[in-house]
Amino acid sequence: MPVVLVPTAYRGPTQGLSDIDVEALDVRSALFAVEALHPGFQDLVLDESGNLRRFVKLFINGDQLEADALDKPLGVNDRLEVLAAIAGG
Secondary structure, X not given: OOEEEOOHHHOOOOOOOOEEEOOOOEHHHHHHHHHHHOOOXXXXXXXXXXXXXXXXXXXXXXXXXXXXXXXXXXXXXXXXEEEEOOOOO
């Protein structure tokens, strides 16, 4: 079962959970599965059109995905990491 790794900044909807096991065949369905368990998560990662937000990066097993790779398949042992690029000033 793939695991979604949630960054600290996005753990409000997940009630502090950092690793969430999901039943999903691809990246998009993994994000939807987290949303189904923890409403509000998807809005942090995807925009209104269902595209990856500008400052969000995704990685599968440490390899960065292109922003348009939401349909990339996930294997049962894959780890999908969500990275929130947060700027400070």
